[in-house]
Amino acid sequence: MRKLLLGFLVLFACSASAEIFHYVDDKGRKVYVNSESQIPHQYRDRVESRREIDGSSPARPDPQLANLKREITSSLKKLDEALAELVTPVKVAGNQVIVPVRAVYGNRRADTQMLLDTGASGTVFHQDALEPLNGATYRAGQARVASGEMIDVHGINLDRIEIGPFKIRSTRAMIIDPVSGAGHDGLLGMDFLRQVDYRVDYDAEQIIWMPDRYRELTEQRAELKKKQDMDADELIESLSASKESED
Secondary structure, eight states, X not given: OHHHHHHHHHHHTTOXXXXXXXXXXXXXXXXXXXXXXXXXXXXXXXXXXXXXXXXXXXXXXXXXXXXXXXXXXXHHHHHXXXXXXXXXXXXEXXXXXXXXXXXXXXXXXXXXXXXXXXTOSSOEEEGGGGGGGOOOEEEEEEEEOTTSOEEEEEEEEEEEEEETTEEEEEEEEEEEOOOTTOSSXXXXXXXXXXXXXXXXXXXXXXXXXXXXXXXXXXHHHHHHHHHHTSOHHXXXXXXXHHHHHHO
């Protein structure tokens, strides 16, 4: 992004802002001069000043500057889209974090709400949550639940699981009978969580995936937003400073 902005510096490097003046003579003509000393004394009460570029004509909208502004706006839009992909809204209930998870089997999908559980070694879906998939399952043994009871466990080979920006393909998941009053569709376990970097923002009720990348993009956006809000002279000065620091 920095290189993109510096590329436009070449277009402005030779430009210099200056003050020009004009007055209206006795014949009603506008006369432009470069300094007040060139204005006849009798016309000095009729003077107006404007900015000019390259000392050649009154300032007017610069198409190159307009193109740069459009590039900045386009880059901001792309950054916003990239930031949005790294944020997933979640439900927070006390210490529980419920994450939206999509399971895909063939051309069918099931949208579920899974409890983020770092104590679970694998991802486990409640059977009714995956009924829309009508997928082939197989017996995978038994497991002991918190109450001490042994329950049957089945497996399913999903085409993929989608969580936030991640799509985990050809993944195996476990299925158990629904847990009464659980308030979720299963457990999102360490088989997925150990593969990704994330941070839970409990106040905003969202997960930020790849926090370092998110912070980097946020800083880039803040820098671009400052440039978007600058006027022409400030933008040229900023680009010049960036070029000097690069050199």
